[in-house]
């Protein structure tokens with residue numbers, strides 16, 4: 001089985017469109033796609049991004065922590081994950097950009113998905129099967145299992161105790177020092193699991209201009225982070 005793996009789009013529509021164009025242009029559009037969550041927040045196009053993704057009824061979509069934050073009324077009032085006031089303003093702004101249909105789609109997403117393919121158990125999550133706030137610990141890796149996880153925005157490709165841990169990095173907000181969009185191509189077969197991380201340039205200036213034009217709260221740090229592909233704090 002071969003499939004495309006993408007994560008952490010974070011409302012970055014130009015990056016998503018570059019991804020679609022790359023798949024079309026490189027003969028990859030026919031493969032199944034699995035998305036690992038964080039479709040919204042930290043970018044200027046939450047509504048447009050969810051509209052594009054939710055129109056795709058053939059792919060697998062997991063829910064990320066940021067998707068959960070914007071649909072949880074209690075977390076919209078106070079979120080222990082965010083210590084800076086600007087961050088809460090940003091989450092509420094994202095919430096307000098989403099239509100009832102967008103909210104319903106995000107609320108429909110599952111935190112964990114499991115399937116079997118080519119002799120592998122495949123476990124699909126945003127972080128790990130217990131929480132969307134933390135990545136998978138190597139202590140948890142079970143033989144014969146392929147773990148697909150996102151959340152860190154940094155690609156990961158590990159072989160451990162007969163298991164594989166694969167993270168495609170972030171499509172819309174990489175944090176590994178390379179600001180190009182990142183996604184993965186997974187090829188599973190009996191006894192092997194190949195993983196290729198693909199980097200593609202996209203119109204980052206369009207994303208930054210939209211953050212300014214839409215006066216997105218907390219944007220100074222987001223813009224710096226998009227440019228540098230590193231964490232930033234205002």
Ligand SMILES: [Fe+2]
Nearest residue numbers: 008038066151
């Ligand atoms: Fe994320």
